[in-house]
Amino acid sequence: MSDINHLASIAALLGDPARANILVALFDGRALTAKELAYAAHVTPQTASGHLGKLFEGGLLTMEKQGRHRYFRLASASVAQMLESIMAVTDTQPPRPWRGGEGLRNARTCYDHLAGRLGVALASFLMDAGHLVLSSDGGEVSASGLAFLRDFGAEPGPSKRVFCRPCLDWSERRPHLAGRVGAALACRCFDLGWIRRQRDTRALAVTAEGRVGFQARFGFDASFGQ
Amino acid sequence: MSDINHLASIAALLGDPARANILVALFDGRALTAKELAYAAHVTPQTASGHLGKLFEGGLLTMEKQGRHRYFRLASASVAQMLESIMAVTDTQPPRPWRGGEGLRNARTCYDHLAGRLGVALASFLMDAGHLVLSSDGGEVSASGLAFLRDFGAEPGPSKRVFCRPCLDWSERRPHLAGRVGAALACRCFDLGWIRRQRDTRALAVTAEGRVGFQARFGFDASFGQ
DNA sequence: GGAATGATGCGGCCAGCGCCGAAGCGTTAC
DNA sequence: GTAACGCTTCGGCGCTGGCCGCATCATTCC
Structure with a gap:
């Protein structure tokens, strides 16, 4: 019961396009600042700040302050693997034309x-x-x-x-x-x-x-x- | 770009508690009817029908008609693995007390x-x-x-x-x-x-x-x- | 044929949430 | 000190989306 809601809450975190962009931007394991992530997510810094707070609260990200910057990165390899497995599902689906670089x-x-x-x-x-x-x-x-x-x-x-x-x-x-x-x-x-x-x-x-x-x-x- | 939105849309499907309950109910690989899934998700049949339609549309479920019943099951093992990997993340998190059976x-x-x-x-x-x-x-x-x-x-x-x-x-x-x-x-x-x-x-x-x-x-x- | 059952479609209600502008706090640069 | 910068908080707007009651369609049982 409670853990299913937890699953849903984690998934809901990934379900917003801006947050998905943030996570994918961090998917290579680097640490990025809030501003860079705002740019990656195509939203203003205020909005990104809110998203980052939620992702951090949800345990998907770690944060470390360095001067006036805050660096975020994925919390663990299991988070990366979760993203990977979702991408695997998006891909086993209708062979949609791939328009990436x-x-x-x-x-x-x-x-x-x-x-x-x-x-x-x-x-x-x-x-x-x-x-x-x-x-x-x-x-x-x-x-x-x-x-x-x-x-x-x-x-x-x-x-x-x-x-x-x-x-x-x-x-x-x-x-x-x-x-x-x-x-x-x-x-x-x-x-x-x-x-x-x-x-x-x-x-x-x-x-x-x-x-x-x-x-x-x-x-x-x-x-x-x- | 487009595939990140796709990732987000898949995750958004999992992000609703009712749909999460449906997927977890199907997680053991069995095929269940729409009504059973409505019961599992704690919603009315109409609501469940809407959710099942979305999950099917999103490619997470397969459906087969049998008389007046519709049986749903997970579309593939990769969907199951996705659920598994999310559960792994929910678990590596704060050691919340486990209240399951x-x-x-x-x-x-x-x-x-x-x-x-x-x-x-x-x-x-x-x-x-x-x-x-x-x-x-x-x-x-x-x-x-x-x-x-x-x-x-x-x-x-x-x-x-x-x-x-x-x-x-x-x-x-x-x-x-x-x-x-x-x-x-x-x-x-x-x-x-x-x-x-x-x-x-x-x-x-x-x-x-x-x-x-x-x-x-x-x-x-x-x-x-x- | 008629009743019961499973599933879906439609309309309307309402909560939740994403978004941004403006303002505030802390740190760094000059 | 002053200015610039990074980040966060607050408040209000707007819209998406989940929910159910009611009605409809399809199938099965008698």
Whole structure:
């Protein structure tokens, strides 16, 4: 009883377009200020402030003050996964024409890991090389995969068995690599300067070093025909 | 742009208490009539009809006419997973006192698999016996586990590698067994008559045969102290 | 055919909520 | 100190949307 109302109240928070825009803007895991989020949601700062208060109250966001700025970010990975699962539903629906930018299709972040053609290409390479097994239900990194990741500088952690969470890509409709392994891989690619975030979009830019690096290490052309 | 509005519209569908009640009532995968759902949502049939129309229009439900009845069920497993992930968020939040029935804590269905103490106990047995490895990120059935399941009559499918999706239990806070394997296991337990659905609740009843069977096969007491 | 039942359509009521303008508070910059 | 900036609170407007009573249609039972 009470928890169903709680479910509904959480969902109602996501149900307003302005708040949905705010959450999606934060979906890549960054922390943004109230003003930036107001811009992202296409509302005035006052209105955004109200929404942010509700989202914070609802436990979906965390906030930290820094001088006269307030930085907001998603409260946890489970919030990101919730957004992900809703996007999965919006996508399994009538094949509505996708009018988003081509940049988002190529490469984007999905909270803490990589998605789009880049994410799928990475996962494909690892699978083809026998480093990874992935299905819709789960996945696992092999011994050779663990060595490969370690050599690449993306050690996923100390646990003996390294499972991964697959994440169905809404643009490519193929699973890509999420979970600890996906996060470590994405983090390393940022560190190497292979990919860079862009302003005002979740789309990622593959740098010149990145194109060379992905070709050399992972054997695919990260320009995706551009 | 357009897909964010779509996300918001889906979330708005879940954001109304009456619709949330309808979806949760359908969460165990059964098909229910419009009247039953009106009762579950605590609204009149007219109101429920409106809600069902919206949910159907939004692609969250499927409907089939049978005589003068209309049976509704969740449109897909991805809808169930969406609900699951929202429940996960509602639960990772302030440790609000749980006022639900004790029956639900013991055994319930989670769309197509088993949850509650029963679900966790099953997963624990399989893990202790070396039949299953499960973490928060993923899981896998071992060769011995595959043989065990086959012998039990719950063959999960022909694929060489059998991964499982873990599902964080909101009452036990431990992962239990979802995905194809979880569904096959639950299905077999129903077939054997070990568990039975109850009216007007997602809670399951463990039958006398079930208590004997779970004790013999899985080595735990399925009465859970009752 | 007639009555009962399940489901839907319509009209009207009303609460709730999103929105912005104006004003207030706190911090930073000069 | 003064000004600029970021953010929040308050108040009022306007509209969406949930709810039910009543009526209608379709199906089944007798």
